[in-house]
Amino acid sequence: MSADLAVRTEDLGMVYPGGVRALSGVDLEVRxxxxxxxxxxxxxxxxxxxxxxxRLIDPTEGRVWxxxxxxxxxxxxxxxxxxRQVAMIFQQFNLVRRQTVLTNVLSGALGRSRLLPSLVxxxxxxxxxxxxxxxxxVGLDDRAGSRADALSGGQQQxxxxxxxxxxxxxxxxxDEPVASLDPALRHSVMRxxxxxxxxxxxxxxxxxxxxxxxxxxxxxxxALRDGKVAWGGRPEEFDRDTFREIYGEEAEPxxxxxx
Amino acid sequence: MxxxxxxxxxxxxxxxxxxxxxxxxxxxxxxTMLILMGELLVVAFSGRRGDTGLLLSxxxxxxxxxxxxxxxxGLGLALVWNLFYRLxxxxxGRALVSGVPEWExxxxxxxxxxGWFVAVFIELTFFAGWLITxxxxxxxxxKFGKAADIVRGLMHPSSSVLHEGLVLLVQTIxxxxxxxxxxxxxAFVLAFPSARNLTRGSAVARLAYIVSRTLMNxxxxxxxxVWALIFITWVGIGPFAGVLALWVHSVAALTxxxxxxxxSIDTGPMDAITATGASTLQVLRYGVVPQVIPPFLSFTxxxxxxxxxxxxxxxxxxxxxxxxxLKPRVDLGEWGEVGTLxxxxxxxxxxxxxxxxxxxxxxx
Ligand SMILES: Nc1ncnc2c1ncn2[C@@H]1O[C@H](COP(=O)(O)OP(=O)(O)OP(=O)(O)O)[C@@H](O)[C@H]1O
Ligand SMILES: [Mg+2]
Numbered sequence: 148m149s150a151d152l153a154v155r156t157e158d159l160g161m162v163y164p165g166g167v168r169a170l171s172g173v174d175l176e177v178r179x180x181x182x183x184x185x186x187x188x189x190x191x192x193x194x195x196x197x198x199x200x201x202r203l204i205d206p207t208e209g210r211v212w213x214x215x216x217x218x219x220x221x222x223x224x225x226x227x228x229x230x231r232q233v234a235m236i237f238q239q240f241n242l243v244r245r246q247t248v249l250t251n252v253l254s255g256a257l258g259r260s261r262l263l264p265s266l267v268x269x270x271x272x273x274x275x276x277x278x279x280x281x282x283x284x285v286g287l288d289d290r291a292g293s294r295a296d297a298l299s300g301g302q303q304q305x306x307x308x309x310x311x312x313x314x315x316x317x318x319x320x321x322d323e324p325v326a327s328l329d330p331a332l333r334h335s336v337m338r339x340x341x342x343x344x345x346x347x348x349x350x351x352x353x354x355x356x357x358x359x360x361x362x363x364x365x366x367x368x369x370a371l372r373d374g375k376v377a378w379g380g381r382p383e384e385f386d387r388d389t390f391r392e393i394y395g396e397e398a399e400p401x402x403x404x405x406x
Numbered sequence: 407m408x409x410x411x412x413x414x415x416x417x418x419x420x421x422x423x424x425x426x427x428x429x430x431x432x433x434x435x436x437x438t439m440l441i442l443m444g445e446l447l448v449v450a451f452s453g454r455r456g457d458t459g460l461l462l463s464x465x466x467x468x469x470x471x472x473x474x475x476x477x478x479x480g481l482g483l484a485l486v487w488n489l490f491y492r493l494x495x496x497x498x499g500r501a502l503v504s505g506v507p508e509w510e511x512x513x514x515x516x517x518x519x520x521g522w523f524v525a526v527f528i529e530l531t532f533f534a535g536w537l538i539t540x541x542x543x544x545x546x547x548x549k550f551g552k553a554a555d556i557v558r559g560l561m562h563p564s565s566s567v568l569h570e571g572l573v574l575l576v577q578t579i580x581x582x583x584x585x586x587x588x589x590x591x592x593a594f595v596l597a598f599p600s601a602r603n604l605t606r607g608s609a610v611a612r613l614a615y616i617v618s619r620t621l622m623n624x625x626x627x628x629x630x631x632v633w634a635l636i637f638i639t640w641v642g643i644g645p646f647a648g649v650l651a652l653w654v655h656s657v658a659a660l661t662x663x664x665x666x667x668x669x670s671i672d673t674g675p676m677d678a679i680t681a682t683g684a685s686t687l688q689v690l691r692y693g694v695v696p697q698v699i700p701p702f703l704s705f706t707x708x709x710x711x712x713x714x715x716x717x718x719x720x721x722x723x724x725x726x727x728x729x730x731x732l733k734p735r736v737d738l739g740e741w742g743e744v745g746t747l748x749x750x751x752x753x754x755x756x757x758x759x760x761x762x763x764x765x766x767x768x769x770x
Contacts, residue, residue, distance in 0.1 A: 203677055231683035241674035245696045254692050258683025266691050307678075314682050 153179045153214060153318050153350035154200055160208030161195050161374070169195040170206070170374040177352060179214075179317070182344045184365035184382065185354040188394060192374040193354035197320045200352070201233045202226060214317065231258035234311035236321040236340070240303040244296035248287065248306050251295050252278040255313030281309040285339050301332035308339045319343060321353040325360070333357075337364055358390070425503045430484050432499030436527065437487075438480030443530040445471050450537050464538045487519075495519050559741020560748060567743045570731060571750045578727035579754065581645050582713035585652035590706055592657045596622065597664030598690065604668065618661070625658035630716055634725040645726025652713050652720065659712075663705045664698070671697045704766040711755075711762045718751050 159173040169192045199206040210219045218229045242251045282288040285305035325333040344351045362382045370378040377393045487497040495518045515521030605615035633651035676693035721729020735743045
């Protein structure tokens with residue numbers, strides 16, 4: 148396989164314990180430096196696909212490689228080492244609400260921290276400086292001491308971006324990062340993710356609800372339907388007719404409320 | 407969609423048979439109980455007298471009943487009812503296991519055999535319960551005189567035990583405190599393997615869950631009073647035995663409360679921390695612990711409060727604290743002194759209640 152692939156999946160499939168099939172036969176190749184958008188209706192398997200990539204859930208079929216190493220075959224220490232290269236951003240931010248913004252950002256460094264000091268929340272000075280710098284990049288260095296749940300939704304998601312940055316990853320998986328934000332705030336978060344892609348050269352795989360956002364930020368698009376890849380190509384080629392073809396007459400592409 | 411969802415015809419037949427069996431079992435149990443309660447009432451009201459010439463006591467009657475026959479008849483009737491359910495209407499067991507059938511849904515209870523069965527059953531339960539527990543309303547209403555002495559004593563506390571009482575009250579509070587404090591670390595550690603959501607990962611984790619849950623359920627099922635008796639024979643009479651008894655019970659109680667709290671956490675932060683490549687301990691430390699600390703504190707303070715109350719009872723059997731001097735005074739009928747001690751306990755419990763409520767309000 149070629150060395151510059153960030154992610155490769157082969158015949159990836161997932162059947163949840165209750166018997167619900169969420170993915171089947173997904174073959175994907177994501178090159179380093181791409182900004183890949185994953186589009187799909189609710190329940191089409193976007194979250195499942197992203198979570199299989201860093202093994203937050205274990206796929207029931209197929210294999211996944213991260214930067215050429217097979218993560219589906221890894222376990223224990225080698226799985227954690229692979230995960231360190233893959234940061235994740237969630238729709239619900241998933242910050243630890245009762246902790247400070249700074250601690251939340253510092254937790255991005257856990258994968259490379261020594262175990263015992265990290266258990267008493269003690270981090271090297273260099274890591275603290277890096278955390279403050281990461282917060283600076285998303286414009287929140289003045290809120291380092293606040294409790295995470297004291298921030299607005301858009302600010303919390305920027306903290307999550309800073310946490311991802313803190314991890315020093317090579318790949319970012321973002322699962323509908325702006326779906327629970329005010330439409331007006333969406334670009335403020337998306338632009339930070341875009342900056343990581345353009346300026347740092349990080350690969351981004353981002354599931355999105357919204358065609359306008361896909362066209363504005365993504366370099367490539369994959370559309371899922373019923374757990375299968377239904378369409379793949381450049382975002383510009385994905386027009387309303389293609390959309391209807393894939394999702395049927397009922398579904399209507401919209402620009403801010405999702406479909 | 408998933409093939410895993412389909413159920414093979416064989417499995418359906420198997421399930422159906424199982425639920426039929428369950429229905430017959432439930433019916434058999436209910437009918438047997440009905441028969442036995444009926445027999446109990448008949449014997450009780452027949453005016454039969456025992457060897458001593460007195461009316462039979464409830465225990466004696468219970469001893470006389472024909473259990474085997476009743477069970478036999480119960481089983482038979484249950485079978486008949488379930489076989490001819492179209493004719494007789496669904497039996498209680500059938501209705502419980504597979505739901506009330508369509509055609510009976512709109513019927514009044516008086517129009518079904520099941521309705522009458524349940525009504526008679528409930529009626530008989532009250533009659534039989536009345537007899538078995540030997541309720542005596544007349545005595546309750548007419549013989550208040552003796553108890554009035556106690557109430558009078560309680561209303562006129564004597565100051566002779568005030569000093570001793572206060573000293574032992576301090577011991578009681580500290581006894582409860584030590585038991586609670588020592589229980590915290592043990593319960594904290596045990597709470598993680600006792601939480602369902604953290605133990606799905608591997609066979610080892612599931613085993614740890616089963617072991618710790620079973621153990622804690624057992625420990626909790628044994629009354630603190632029994633633990634006190636065990637520890638009194640182990641370390642001797644005194645407050646230390648009380649501390650140990652309350653400690654064991656608190657560990658089990660706190661483990662349950664803590665683990666339920668862990669089970670109700672938001673798993674989002676755990677996912678986020680796992681995704682950074684953190685190890686299991688780090689995930690627990692960052693993704694779980696911050697979410698559960700405030701409720702843990704609140705439970706623990708409440709537990710201390712409960713332990714203060716319990717330690718009085720523990721003292722009764724020799725576990726130290728204020729209960730220890732209360733027992734002989736109850737036995738001797740020194741109601742004035744009992745009154746003093748009861749007031750001391752009530753005051754403490756009341757204050758603990760207020761303080762712990764205030765603290766818990768602050769935390770959550
Ligand atoms: N933990 C789970 N257990 C069982 N079924 C699940 C689980 N998570 C998801 N599913 C099912 O798998 C399918 C795909 O879900 P998934 O969350 O991946 O979709 P999605 O595209 O992310 O949807 P959304 O836009 O609503 O987030 C759905 O049918 C869903 O009901
Ligand atoms: Mg999703």
